[in-house]
Amino acid sequence: MSESLVFENxxxxxxxxxxxxxxxxxxxPALCILSYFACGGKESDVxxxxGAAFEIVHSATLIxxxxxxxxxxxxxxxxLHKEYTLTKAIVAGDCMFTVGFRLLSNVRSKIVDYIVEASGAMGAGEFVQKDNEHYSDVTEDDYMRIISGKTAKLFEACAKSGxxxxxxxxxxxxxxxxxxxxLGLAFQIIDDALDVTGDPRDMGKAIGTDLLEGKPTLPIIYAMQDKAHGSEIRELFEMPSIEHEDVVRALRLISSTDSIRRCMDKAREIAEKxxxxxDSVSESVYKDSLRSLAGFVVDRDR
Incomplete structure (x- = not known):
């Protein structure tokens, strides 16, 4: 991928x-490559x-x-905006989008349709999530619609393209x-659960950031339904500004409920689905790898 990211500056x-x-x-990219070979593709460069194009677009959204x-x-x-500057990071993200789309300039137009649709869904999903920050009445169905856009649609586009x-x-x-x-839905549910239970050293970032930012994730939604601690968790979640010690307390309360278990059960159910x-794909080592990928997604700790 790095060799594609070359600019005059x-x-x-x-x-x-x-x-x-x-x-x-x-x-x-793994989904794209494995799906390609699972369907009988022969040329690895394609x-x-x-896959690189999709990963670059994904990286741009992360910026x-x-x-x-x-x-x-x-x-x-x-x-990136902390290592360099905010304004330069915005521009770098924009430039990475253009590189991602440029890499697809020589492939069939249908692939461009896939990535355009997924990119629009990502933006819409992030927008709805932003619009519902610190809103405690977000439902499980609302959450699933959010992660459908921000995560699952890009996973889908990668596999379909391959x-x-x-x-x-x-x-x-x-x-x-x-x-x-x-798989994308299951991945995001686990990702959100790890923001409560993960080890910061393994995660490469602090945990509790979703709570701090008021993101209505499934662990938080489930925890707010808890009879013993739900009201307090809801109160902490609704706070527009929350102190570190309150985040620590909220994480402890969430962990004391059955929220994480329910998230794991939900993710496993979706991964099994x-x-x-x-079943519609012929048996091969690539199909086996896709099946293994589903296991990795739900069993990971980072």
Whole structure:
């Protein structure tokens, strides 16, 4: 990916490469590449290029997300706007979007349709989440709609793109899209649960940031339903500004409820649903890897 991020301005190149060099799970390109080969694709350059495009677009959204959330640490390093400047980080994110789309300029137009639709869904999902910060009446269905846009639709687009350029059948393309979409939902639920229970050293960032920012995540929604502690958690969540000691207390209260268990059960249920869609795909080592990916998503600790 880094070789695609070259600009006339050396600092801009450095900034964009700083973002993609910080690691990450690379699930999106993995979905694209595995779906491609699961549908009989033969040329490795094709899915790798498309997967890189999706990962670069995803990385661009993270730059802007960190700015919106005033985040300071991601993957164990300073966020881009903290390492450089706010205004330059905004521009770097914009430039990374253009690189992502440029990498798709030589592929079939359908792939561009997929990424455009997913990008729009991501923006809409983030907007709705932002619009509901510190709003304690957000429902589980509301939450699922938010993460559908901000996470699952891009997962879906990655898998469908890989399957499509491999000339997979319509049934295979749709099945792999459904698999990845549901995997994205499960991934985000686990991600939000880890913001309560994760180890900051493993996560590469502080925990409790969702609560601090007032994001209505599923662990918080479930915890606010608790008979013993729900009212206090709700009160803390609704506070427009919350002190560190209150965040610590809220995390302790959430952990004392059945919220995390319910989140894990929900994520596993969705991941199991995802795997069923793989029945429409022929057996192969690539299908096995996709199945294993579903297990990784729900069992991870970071």
């Amino acid at each position: 050396s600092e801009l190149t450095e900034m964009c490469r700083y973002v993609v060099s910080s690691g990450g799970k690379r699930l999106r 899915p790798v290029s498309i 802007h997300d960190d700015i919106n959330d005033q985040g300071e640490i991601r993957r164990g390093r300073k966020t 399957a499509y350029v491999a000339d997979g059948t319509h049934e295979e393309v749709e099945a792999l899209g459904e698999f990845a979409y549901n 995802a795997v069923v869609f793989l």
